[in-house]
Amino acid sequence: MKVIISEIPEEGLELELTEKISSDESITIVSPVKASLRIDKKGSEVIITGAAKGTVELQCSRCLKLFEMDIDSKIDVVYHPASEINKEEHYELKGDELDTGFYRNDTFDTDDLLREQLVLNIPMKPLCSEGCKGLCPKCGVDLNITQCNCAISEIDSRLAVLKQLLGKKK
Ligand SMILES: [Zn+2]
Numbered sequence: 001m002k003v004i005i006s007e008i009p010e011e012g013l014e015l016e017l018t019e020k021i022s023s024d025e026s027i028t029i030v031s032p033v034k035a036s037l038r039i040d041k042k043g044s045e046v047i048i049t050g051a052a053k054g055t056v057e058l059q060c061s062r063c064l065k066l067f068e069m070d071i072d073s074k075i076d077v078v079y080h081p082a083s084e085i086n087k088e089e090h091y092e093l094k095g096d097e098l099d100t101g102f103y104r105n106d107t108f109d110t111d112d113l114l115r116e117q118l119v120l121n122i123p124m125k126p127l128c129s130e131g132c133k134g135l136c137p138k139c140g141v142d143l144n145i146t147q148c149n150c151a152i153s154e155i156d157s158r159l160a161v162l163k164q165l166l167g168k169k170k
């Protein structure tokens with residue numbers, strides 16, 4: 001939803017949202033995102049804190065299967081007016097505990113904010129399950145579903161080399 005910044009009251013704004021958020025190339029969101037947000041104004045800055053939860057579709061980094069995962073996100077963001085975008089170095093000095101964004105035309109969209117926050121909380125190497133066996137590096141079968149003989153024949157060939165070595169010693 002769009003928030004009009006000049007309409008945020010002095011005492012701040014509390015929002016409870018359940019929003020269907022469109023996906024983009026960086027994320028596939030499969031359920032409405034639930035969020036509780038607190039929005040405060042400090043001069044021209046808008047400070048947004050709270051939490052969000054949504055379900056996203058990810059690709060397992062081991063077996064490449066698509067699976068769904070719940071993402072919890074803590075939100076701690078400061079939005080500056082886009083007219084200050086050139087003074088960005090100035091904000092880096094303020095510490096890095098807060099994410100920084102920019103708003104234009106007196107509005108910002110909570111959909112964009114929530115999407116960004118979910119993207120930030122996607123694990124670097126998503127796994128469909130802790131014990132995912134992944135794909136065989138040799139023949140590419142999904143070792144969660146079926147077994148192949150690659151590992152076994154590798155051991156066999158090592159044994160064969162060993163037998164040869166032992167044979168030579170005799
Ligand atoms: Zn997997």
Ligand SMILES: [Zn+2]
Pocket residue numbers: 136137138139140141148149150151
């Ligand atoms: Zn294999």
